[in-house]
Amino acid sequence: MSSPSPAPVPFPSTLLTDLRSAVGESHVLQGGDLGAYERDWRKRWHGRALAVVRPGSTAEVAAVLRACARHGTAVVPQGGNTGLVGGSVPDDSGTQILLNLGRLNRVRAIDAANLTMTVEAGCVLQAAQAAAETAGLLLPLSLAAEGSCTLGGNLSTNAGGTQVLRYGNARELCLGLEVVTPDGEVWDGLSGLRKDNTGYDLRHLYIGSEGTLGVITAAVMRLYPQPAASMTALAACDSVAQCVALLQLAQGRAAASLTGFEVVSDCALSLVRKHFPQIPQPLPPAPWTVLLEVSDAESAEHARTVFEGLLEAALESGVITDAAVATSVAQSRAMWHLRESISMAQAEEGLNIKHDIALPVSRIPAFVASTDAALARAFPGVRLVNFGHLGDGNLHYNVQAPLGASAPAFLAQQEHAVNTLVYDAVQAHGGSISAEHGIGALKREELAQRKSPVALSLMRAIKQALDPDQRMNPGRML
Numbered sequence: 001m002s003s004p005s006p007a008p009v010p011f012p013s014t015l016l017t018d019l020r021s022a023v024g025e026s027h028v029l030q031g032g033d034l035g036a037y038e039r040d041w042r043k044r045w046h047g048r049a050l051a052v053v054r055p056g057s058t059a060e061v062a063a064v065l066r067a068c069a070r071h072g073t074a075v076v077p078q079g080g081n082t083g084l085v086g087g088s089v090p091d092d093s094g095t096q097i098l099l100n101l102g103r104l105n106r107v108r109a110i111d112a113a114n115l116t117m118t119v120e121a122g123c124v125l126q127a128a129q130a131a132a133e134t135a136g137l138l139l140p141l142s143l144a145a146e147g148s149c150t151l152g153g154n155l156s157t158n159a160g161g162t163q164v165l166r167y168g169n170a171r172e173l174c175l176g177l178e179v180v181t182p183d184g185e186v187w188d189g190l191s192g193l194r195k196d197n198t199g200y201d202l203r204h205l206y207i208g209s210e211g212t213l214g215v216i217t218a219a220v221m222r223l224y225p226q227p228a229a230s231m232t233a234l235a236a237c238d239s240v241a242q243c244v245a246l247l248q249l250a251q252g253r254a255a256a257s258l259t260g261f262e263v264v265s266d267c268a269l270s271l272v273r274k275h276f277p278q279i280p281q282p283l284p285p286a287p288w289t290v291l292l293e294v295s296d297a298e299s300a301e302h303a304r305t306v307f308e309g310l311l312e313a314a315l316e317s318g319v320i321t322d323a324a325v326a327t328s329v330a331q332s333r334a335m336w337h338l339r340e341s342i343s344m345a346q347a348e349e350g351l352n353i354k355h356d357i358a359l360p361v362s363r364i365p366a367f368v369a370s371t372d373a374a375l376a377r378a379f380p381g382v383r384l385v386n387f388g389h390l391g392d393g394n395l396h397y398n399v400q401a402p403l404g405a406s407a408p409a410f411l412a413q414q415e416h417a418v419n420t421l422v423y424d425a426v427q428a429h430g431g432s433i434s435a436e437h438g439i440g441a442l443k444r445e446e447l448a449q450r451k452s453p454v455a456l457s458l459m460r461a462i463k464q465a466l467d468p469d470q471r472m473n474p475g476r477m478l
């Protein structure tokens with residue numbers, strides 16, 4: 001956690017001139033209230049930028065990076081600033097340029113025959129989805145922050161979301177990138193090819209690199225035909241083992257039509273009930289609620305037959321205890337809205353200790369049983385706000401202060417001990433400490449301790465080769 005210091009840092013005047021001539025005076029913000037840019041979504045990190053620079057084209061990004069290279073100035077790229085690991089805000093030195101990509105937001109092209117769209121990095125995900133839909137196609141990247149997060153941020157974090165089960169994460173959906181290097185050179189890799197074995201695939205170096213290697217300015221994203229119909233339901237389960245059994249049943253019956261499988265513990269839903277009582281919860285409280293979605297390419301009739309057969313089989317075999325099927329698009333949206341309100345409800349409840357973890361699906365019941373018990377023993381009264389993308393083996397296994405305790409004090413006093421307990425358990429079960437949010441500032445130390453030395457030294461070699469002056473998002477990830 002950083003605390004802002006008021007002492008102003010002198011601005012190298014030639015840098016200011018260079019930045020203004022790169023993007024125009026009105027797009028170099030300094031002094032005044034830059035709080036919205038300098039504070040992260042969780043309100044956990046608050047840095048101080050030398051200036052916020054808002055380029056409107058790839059050429060302007062390149063000019064900004066050339067100016068920063070000449071002055072040896074560090075650059076922090078920022079998209080929608082919805083990242084949850086403290087990677088998109090500057091540190092508190094007051095010496096870093098915050099490069100906000102929000103103005104670089106055009107959909108450059110949609111190629112229906114190639115099933116691709118070319119989108120600039122600052123385009124908000126929801127706007128890109130809408131553009132694909134207008135062309136009768138589907139951009140199947142979807143997450144609760146989609147009204148604010150950007151394609152550049154999604155690719156830089158290799159975002160996951162709710163449809164990874166069927167379509168893969170941001171990496172799988174990206175067929176090409178345009179990137180500006182730390183020295184201001186532009187790499188145009190916007191080929192949109194599905195096959196291209198001409199050496200190292202640079203695209204995969206930049207995807208998931210969290211702004212530490214260069215600036216993504218545009219991408220070619222894969223599109224899909226719109227499904228003919230979707231069916232959504234909520235189902236109640238007595239245990240996480242039953243949720244896993246339901247997943248197996250659903251995969252067996254719906255195969256590739258299964259597009260959503262989210263689990264939510266009752267503790268998570270209880271926070272939504274508390275902070276957003278106006279959001280309907282169609283099922284009575286149960287230990288676990290699953291949100292299932294089947295999207296069918298064939299017909300609404302086929303989707304309904306598959307879906308109803310699946311739910312009947314689950315009820316008959318006792319895998320689920322109750323279910324509510326959405327009978328309209330509005331009801332389906334309401335179910336997704338309920339699921340997507342958890343992060344906001346948790347934010348309302350106060351700071352918490354977040355764990356975005358991945359495990360082999362088969363290990364999840366044992367992990368949850370033993371880790372829940374160990375946390376309850378070590379931190380009596382602690383609340384486990386557990387939810388996530390079970391179909392991908394991804395849990396948001398978040399630890400909230402005991403009821404009535406101060407959330408900031410709990411975070412300050414117990415974060416290290418809670419993390420050690422949880423991440424040791426994750427490692428013992430063959431999992432990952434970051435499934436989809438990335439490393440940022442939050443997990444940098446954990447990464448250094450837990451990633452294999454060989455992997456770390458290869459990562460450092462890549463960083464050294466692509467950003468030898470260590471000016472791109474310093475102090476993040478590595």
Ligand SMILES: Cc1cc2nc3c(=O)[nH]c(=O)nc-3n(C[C@H](O)[C@H](O)[C@H](O)COP(=O)(O)OP(=O)(O)OC[C@H]3O[C@@H](n4cnc5c(N)ncnc54)[C@H](O)[C@@H]3O)c2cc1C
Nearest residue numbers: 079080081082083087150152153154156159160161211216
């Ligand atoms: C309510 C809520 C729900 C969420 N749900 C999910 C979810 O289901 N799945 C998921 O994966 N994440 C989720 N997130 C996290 C977040 O939305 C994602 O990480 C998202 O991809 C970040 O996009 P952004 O544009 O906000 O990036 P930012 O937060 O601005 O930046 C994230 C990182 O990418 C870098 N970066 C941003 N743009 C660029 C660029 N153009 N070039 C180079 N580097 C860049 C930044 O430096 C930073 O390190 C959620 C967040 C919230 C608040």
